[in-house]
Each structure stands twice: as C-alpha cells, then as structure tokens.
Amino acid sequence: MVPLNSELATLLAEGKKALAVTGCPTPELDAGFLMADLLGIERAQMLLDPPASIPPGAAETFRRRIARRVAGEPVHYITGKKEFYNHTFKVNPAVLIPRPETEEMVEAVLKQSPRGVALTVADVGTGSGCIGISLGLERPEWRVTAIDLSAAALDIGRENAARLGAVNVSFVQSDLFAALPGQFDIIVSNPPYVDHGAKNALQVEVRKFEPPLALFAAERGLAVIRELVAQSAERLRPSGVIFCEIGYDQKEAVQKFFEDGLWTDVTFLKDISGHDRIARAARR
Numbered sequence: 001m002v003p004l005n006s007e008l009a010t011l012l013a014e015g016k017k018a019l020a021v022t023g024c025p026t027p028e029l030d031a032g033f034l035m036a037d038l039l040g041i042e043r044a045q046m047l048l049d050p051p052a053s054i055p056p057g058a059a060e061t062f063r064r065r066i067a068r069r070v071a072g073e074p075v076h077y078i079t080g081k082k083e084f085y086n087h088t089f090k091v092n093p094a095v096l097i098p099r100p101e102t103e104e105m106v107e108a109v110l111k112q113s114p115r116g117v118a119l120t121v122a123d124v125g126t127g128s129g130c131i132g133i134s135l136g137l138e139r140p141e142w143r144v145t146a147i148d149l150s151a152a153a154l155d156i157g158r159e160n161a162a163r164l165g166a167v168n169v170s171f172v173q174s175d176l177f178a179a180l181p182g183q184f185d186i187i188v189s190n191p192p193y194v195d196h197g198a199k200n201a202l203q204v205e206v207r208k209f210e211p212p213l214a215l216f217a218a219e220r221g222l223a224v225i226r227e228l229v230a231q232s233a234e235r236l237r238p239s240g241v242i243f244c245e246i247g248y249d250q251k252e253a254v255q256k257f258f259e260d261g262l263w264t265d266v267t268f269l270k271d272i273s274g275h276d277r278i279a280r281a282a283r284r
C-alpha cells in the first residue's frame, strides 16, 4: 500500500472534517467517494494505490462537491450516477436515486421468469429506468415499456437505455396506464408510497433533494399503489403477474387491494431487514 500523497491526504481530511461537523453519518466514506469519482477511479483503488498527484483544478472541484454535500445533497446527485444491478445509471434530481431493495425486486422478477420466452413487461414509474432497463438487458427477448408521468425523468431513462444498449425498452409518458393500449405479461413497479404526513421523518437528503412526485402519495401513501393494482387487473393477461414495491408497514393495507376475487397467489417478499417490501400477485 502506497501512502497517500500529501495534497490528496490533506484534501480528504479537510472534506471529512467539513462533513463531520454537519452531522453527516459517513464523512470519510463520502469524502473518499466524491474524490475517487473525480479522479475516475474506485475509492478502494485510490486508497490502496493512490495517484502520484491530482490533476489541476481537482482540488477546487472537490471543495465545491464537499460544499454541496455539506448542504445535504446526496452524493449520487453530485456525481450524477448510481450503480444498480451491475450497471451505472445516470441520475439527476428529476429521478429517484435507485435503492438496493429495488434490486431485490428485479432479482425476484428474473427468478420466476425462464429465459427464452418472449414476454411483454411494463415498468410503471420508471424514473431513471433502472428496473425496466435491468430487466431488458437480462432478457433481450422481452419487450419492456417504461412508463412515467414525468417528462424530465423519461429523458434520463431514455438516455440510460441508449447508453446501456437496452434496445428492447421503450419509454412512454403516461399517468399509470392512461396513455397506453394493450396488456402485459408482467407489471413491475416501484411507485411513490410515502405518506405526505411522514415528510419530516425522512432524511434531509431525501426530503430536500429527491423529487416529491417519486416519493409521496395520498391516502397515507397508498393512493398510487391502490390505483396501480386496480388498473393492473385490466392490463395483465390471464396468469400475468404484478410485482410492486411497498412501504415497510403497508402489507396489511396492500393485501386488501388484492381481495376482489381477481387475484391468486398473493405473496409478500421480505427485504434484507425482514420487512414485507414486495407485493407479488397473479391475475386469475
């Protein structure tokens, strides 16, 4: 392990200190992450095999990045990217930063779907496109329709699909299924599900920087899920399956949405913390 050159070490210490003062829970990690991204290398590589010098202007850029982080901006909006299902997605404040629990939903969809069968899939509330694009790349034989109400989010989704080569994913601006014809074999969604009343309980970086349209829903956070399930009953082919991410305390309420006799095999998959976070149900 080579010692950090003194300029790099000084900048990292300065960044860590500035972040720690503001109560940032991971000051060393964030400072390292923001610097490594600037240098175009992984944080581990920067620490194990540091560059002999840092490029001109990097110190100023790093200090600007730290100032944004001090103001509460999430690191992934500062770097403009987030890893999801082994791909790098562009993100900006028009889209939610993809979360690890959503990768579990992608995994669950793929696990139940054999390869080589041409299926049609809708990703409702696609944001950065992380779900639809990851599915489309894993299953080139599928046709994925990625839907969002936000035109700005769709711009990011389209850009990600083009850069990652997801040629089987198309993007449509729509309020749930309102602007779309047809039926699907799989509907997958990470809809907004936070109660407006819980806004102040969210971390500042979420509350102040992530798009409200991606976070909040009426009816204690359940309105979009309720409407999605109702519309999905029409939009799924017989035996088609819906996967929907839900809030950690919404299982009982969401279960009731599937009790109209139209659904079978209603199950809830747990996240790594043991919460029921993914509703799965098949259309009769």
Ligand SMILES: C[S@@+](CC[C@H](N)C(=O)[O-])C[C@H]1O[C@@H](n2cnc3c(N)ncnc32)[C@H](O)[C@@H]1O
Pocket: 095, 096, 097, 098, 099, 102, 124, 125, 126, 127, 128, 129, 130, 131, 147, 148, 149, 150, 153, 174, 175, 176, 190, 191, 192, 193, 213, 214, 215, 224
């Ligand atoms: C929680 S974010 C999920 C983004 C992305 N799928 C992910 O998992 O990171 C919810 C997304 O749903 C979109 N959205 C909210 N209400 C919608 C509606 N009625 N119809 C379509 N999209 C909607 C938001 O713009 C946002 O991009």
